[in-house]
Amino acid sequence: MDINIKSLKIGNLVAKLPIIQGGMGVGVSLSNLASAVANEGGIGVISTAGIGMLEKDFATNYIEANIRALRKEIKKAREKTKGIIGVNIMVALSNFADMVKTSIDEGIDIIFSGAGLPLNLPKFLNNSSKTKLVPIVSSGKAFNLIAKRWLQKYDYLPDAVVVEGPMAGGHLGYSSEQISNPDYSLDKILKDVLGEARQYEEISVKQIPVIAAGGIYTGEDIYKYLKMGAAGVQMATRFVTTDECDASDEFKKSYLNCKKEDITIIESPVGMPGRAIINKFLNDVKSGERKPYKCLYHCIKTCDYKKSSYCISQALINAQRGLLVNGFAFAGANAYRADKIISVKDLISTLMDEYNKALYLSV
Structure with a gap:
């Protein structure tokens, strides 16, 4: 497989492939899936939502069970890969602060944070922290609000930003009416966030890579959004039907x-x-x-x-x-397109073949 695709740089971290595996809770993306993606050159992400579910005291000692489980999953991922590992921490979690502190303490590479505005995320860093902070937003306005607050209060700008469109699975940062409104399509909001990010880059020396997410399913989709100016993509649904996915x-x-x-x-x-x-x-x-x-x-x-x-x-x-x-399964809008369970390695190979085909046809 020849790779004709640019790497994704977030600060001093360099992922060979500009693909982030989206965090999926509860327990769908843990160390097994995250490490497999990282080993293929992408960025693997552990979801922290309900991560302590397998701990015996989950129901009686919720806070400690989740902290303990998160430490275990990060350590397990580190044992399986030398690649880039991130965590997804929802702002709406009642144990948000504990999950952030634990992740930074464990030296996680990146924290991705959405389901609310992570306005105080930089306050958890210290001078020795190497963890990158990446908010997940659904509009240019939301990114501007976060960037302005971080800059004013912490003298810190996001290390990257994920723009998640309404075709994503799970909880969405949109009203029911906005989901089907073309004004809120990923194509539209990506342009808005790219514009906001460029303005902040102009007033600082920091690069802010913009990552497109929500409904991205094929290598052709990856090509499309990179051509639009995204530095990378985040994909979740496509990784569910892999051997390494942590779900049943x-x-x-x-x-x-x-x-x-x-x-x-x-x-x-x-x-x-x-x-x-x-x-x-x-x-x-x-x-x-x-x-x-x-x-x-x-x-x-x-x-x-x-x-x-x-x-x-x-x-x-x-x-x-x-x-x-x-119970029930959260899923992205394209989940119905899955037809078999394959390895992460084979999936990445398929995505790159699709990407290369789109690249060839565009020449």
Whole structure:
């Protein structure tokens, strides 16, 4: 496989391939998937949401269980790769600060942070920290707000920025109306964020790579967004149907078996719309059936758990384990295109072949 693609530079980190594997919770992207992607020259990402789910004291000692599990996953990833490893930490997590401090303490390469505005993220760094900070945004306005705050309060600019469009899976930073509005398409918001990033680059010596995300599925897509000015892409859905993905085989098969019309927008208990594969569990919820649960830890700050008909954390843990009768799978808009489970190595090879074909056809 000849690679005719530029590397992705984030500060002093250089990824041979400009591909970031998106963080997928709960437990879908852990050390196994992240290290496999890093070994192929991309950036592997561990999701911190509910990461302590396999710890025996998860329900009784939520904070410590998650910290312990995160340390374990970062160490396991480091044992398997010398490549670049990041973590995804949602601002909406009630244990956000603990996850950030632990990641920096463990010397993680990059923190990706969205699901809210990470306005205070640089305050956790110290003089010896080598961790890069990368917000995930859904508009140029959001990036400007973060960059301005970081610069004024911490004299720090983002090391890169991920622009996530409305075709992504999981919780989305859009209203239900914006998701189908062309004004909020990835193509449109990428241009806006590129413009904002260039302005901040002009007033500093810092390069701010802009990474496109949300619905990117093929090597042809990668070519398109790099040509538009993105320094790299973030992909998540395509990595679910790999051997190394940390989710159960049943979870992966839900992607293989779904049709385009099975992928829908749901209203999540956390107050954001989300994209998921419809199943009996979600149909029951939609028809008003309440799934009994006890909220043990209020893991998402915005979750209205007293009024919710189910616990989203438990539903996603069940799905990761393959118990889809008691849960559901989040998925990007292109999940229905998956037709087989392959290795990360073969997937990267396929993506590069698709990229090279698009490059050849453009000449």
